[in-house]
Amino acid sequence: MRFMDxxxxxxxxTGKGGVGKTSLACAAAVQLADQGKxxxxxxxxxxxxxxxxxxxxxxxxxxxxxxxxxLFALEIDPQAAAQQYRDRIVGPVRGVLPDAVVKSIExxxxxxxxxxxxxxxxxxALLTDVTLQKDYDHIIFDTAPTGHTIRLxxxxxxxxxxxxxxxxxxxxxxxxAGLEKQRAQYKAAVDALANAAQTRLILVARAQRSTxxxxxxxxxxxxxxxxxxxxxxxxxxxxxxxxxxxxxxLATAVCKREHAAVDDMPEALRKLPTDHVPLKAFNLVxxxxxxxxxxxxxxxxxxxxxxxxxxxAPTLTxxxxxxxxxxxxxxxxxxxxxGKGGVGKTxxxxAVAVELASRGHPVHLTTSDPAAHLLETLEGxxxxxxxxxxxxxxxxxxxxxxxxxxxxxxxxxxxxALLEEDLRSPCTEEIAVFQAFSRIIRxxxxxxxxxDTAPTGHTLLLLDATGAxxxxxxRNMGEGAHFLTPMMQLQDVTRTKVLIVTLAETTPVLxxxxxxxxxxxAGIEPWAWIINNSLAFAHSTSPLLRQRAANELAQIEAVSTxxxxxxxxxxxxxxxxxxxxxxRRLARH
Amino acid sequence: xxxxxxxxxALCCSSGVCGTNVDQHLVDFAADFAWAKQSGxxxxxxxxxxxxxAYAENAVVKAFLERxxxxxxxxxxxxxxxALAGRYPQRNELSRWAGLxxxxxxxxxxxxxxGRCCG
Numbered sequence: 001m002r003f004m005d006x007x008x009x010x011x012x013x014t015g016k017g018g019v020g021k022t023s024l025a026c027a028a029a030v031q032l033a034d035q036g037k038x039x040x041x042x043x044x045x046x047x048x049x050x051x052x053x054x055x056x057x058x059x060x061x062x063x064x065x066x067x068x069x070x071l072f073a074l075e076i077d078p079q080a081a082a083q084q085y086r087d088r089i090v091g092p093v094r095g096v097l098p099d100a101v102v103k104s105i106e107x108x109x110x111x112x113x114x115x116x117x118x119x120x121x122x123x124x125a126l127l128t129d130v131t132l133q134k135d136y137d138h139i140i141f142d143t144a145p146t147g148h149t150i151r152l153x154x155x156x157x158x159x160x161x162x163x164x165x166x167x168x169x170x171x172x173x174x175x176x177a178g179l180e181k182q183r184a185q186y187k188a189a190v191d192a193l194a195n196a197a198q199t200r201l202i203l204v205a206r207a208q209r210s211t212x213x214x215x216x217x218x219x220x221x222x223x224x225x226x227x228x229x230x231x232x233x234x235x236x237x238x239x240x241x242x243x244x245x246x247x248x249x250l251a252t253a254v255c256k257r258e259h260a261a262v263d264d265m266p267e268a269l270r271k272l273p274t275d276h277v278p279l280k281a282f283n284l285v286x287x288x289x290x291x292x293x294x295x296x297x298x299x300x301x302x303x304x305x306x307x308x309x310x311x312x313a314p315t316l317t318x319x320x321x322x323x324x325x326x327x328x329x330x331x332x333x334x335x336x337x338x339g340k341g342g343v344g345k346t347x348x349x350x351a352v353a354v355e356l357a358s359r360g361h362p363v364h365l366t367t368s369d370p371a372a373h374l375l376e377t378l379e380g381x382x383x384x385x386x387x388x389x390x391x392x393x394x395x396x397x398x399x400x401x402x403x404x405x406x407x408x409x410x411x412x413x414x415x416x417a418l419l420e421e422d423l424r425s426p427c428t429e430e431i432a433v434f435q436a437f438s439r440i441i442r443x444x445x446x447x448x449x450x451x452d453t454a455p456t457g458h459t460l461l462l463l464d465a466t467g468a469x470x471x472x473x474x475r476n477m478g479e480g481a482h483f484l485t486p487m488m489q490l491q492d493v494t495r496t497k498v499l500i501v502t503l504a505e506t507t508p509v510l511x512x513x514x515x516x517x518x519x520x521x522a523g524i525e526p527w528a529w530i531i532n533n534s535l536a537f538a539h540s541t542s543p544l545l546r547q548r549a550a551n552e553l554a555q556i557e558a559v560s561t562x563x564x565x566x567x568x569x570x571x572x573x574x575x576x577x578x579x580x581x582x583x584r585r586l587a588r589h
Numbered sequence: 590x591x592x593x594x595x596x597x598x599a600l601c602c603s604s605g606v607c608g609t610n611v612d613q614h615l616v617d618f619a620a621d622f623a624w625a626k627q628s629g630x631x632x633x634x635x636x637x638x639x640x641x642x643a644y645a646e647n648a649v650v651k652a653f654l655e656r657x658x659x660x661x662x663x664x665x666x667x668x669x670x671x672a673l674a675g676r677y678p679q680r681n682e683l684s685r686w687a688g689l690x691x692x693x694x695x696x697x698x699x700x701x702x703x704g705r706c707c708g
Contacts, residue, residue, distance in 0.1 A: 090641065093641040097645050098655055104598070412623070
């Protein structure tokens, strides 16, 4: 493996949930320890299963992994770090200030920024502790700070305003107010990250267009702020042998699709040193599995023989039966598909829209996925279906420019730099896109509007609190019109149905559950969950894929019994679900 | 020199860009605040989301919050007494309260540089 060739002291694995960062980080740690190095493995995954992988309990203190000499591990829970921060700020005033006031403070501290910065604060200690670096040859992280966080910490204007005086101008530095680290320590941490002799960043992706695109974005963002030494690992590739020996239509199609995705990989990734890691039949728990991961050993069909019984599960068609509605709510409403990137929101939005339109209901399908070429194949294909697209990049740029030109026109250089950084926060894109969507939402009183995105509960609460939405909606609807804010509309389950999309894998299900918790905080109850790309319902004959299918059952069980009120499963298809016919087939399995 | 204290509501962004409509008052006040500081005024901003203890420990502010809630913020105190509530001060108000001289005002340009009076 190229990414393991003469590694520097710090290794960061980054990639979105479910690509296998933690497994790779664990495997790398074991390999280095086996080579005689002293290794500290740090997990900041809120759903860390590092302890489970090694069969021990770790937690927030450095713990020796008994089975592997020289290997130590530490779990940092960024949610817990953020909660500690919130408690430190809010605790002393609870019961002192009015409850409504305390609530408004808590909401402001519930955003992604707080969690991000709290996690980075924990990193800095590890990156700058000289004693630790004497004790360990390598410190391996199963996540990396985002570009947004690092830029904030590099911004000199923000620092002079913030740390020198103790009061900030830059919004997202707010969370630092309660953190004790000093400017010098943050600077040292950022310098260590940017130093190729000290730090190597390993981008982890799957052989899928969407995760490769996201890896390319992360690559560019982190390279722009100095993390130049980057490697790429494409994980979980279905071995060609599986397609050939199993003679399975699905396995063959998956192989072909993965080859195509790798061949079409974004230009920015091509120049990176790259490794391919084959798909394994079993989840990577236990030392032997981990040692096998980087060895290049490919599982053979002969070694797998577990028979599995697949239970029955509701189809997307049965969900759509209920979506149609009844009484005065029949035939119209807003349907939002939510979930992390790469779970297939756009495809399922299209499938729901096609199913509704086929039944004679007028439907407007709208997407914010810049690469949703599947929608082009739908335009004009069904009488009742109209399709539109919102480009998040264009909307965000327009919004940023508008704010800088209008509200920022009188600012001096320092003030403008701070405003620009605020406009690079993750909230901004969400707001810009949702503004565009709020123009389309109003159609939902007359027809079905199906969207492949939605704001987070945090954003909705903040926006609703400002009342800005009332004005925005009133303006869009014209004068004198009766109106409803998007927040009110989203909370009303007769008008809006939120469908959470996930995959039958551990991390994606946990991410979906936390998305649901966030929505509930905003008074929005998700209407149903959809488990997408399920191998368990794909009826493959490939032994490797059948074993992966069996591994899904525990997650499907968790979704159906713990998380979802209604649910459906959509199988992984041999053909890309493009066009009306294939989308219809998705709805039935 | 009198002390000006500005108690603001719980802000995610002190520039206000987190809202659908960026609050021009907030963007302008950020500039006016910087100006006042530079001109030698003793002035402090408090963000409810970051320094709630400052609100709880000040009897005037605490009573104000109990009576009027966060909706009525910002609250501006000059030497501990209420000078303004419900809106951000303008540059000329800041300079009056801080006792800045006319010379400093002139040097700093007119009220329109960053102020609201010119829209």
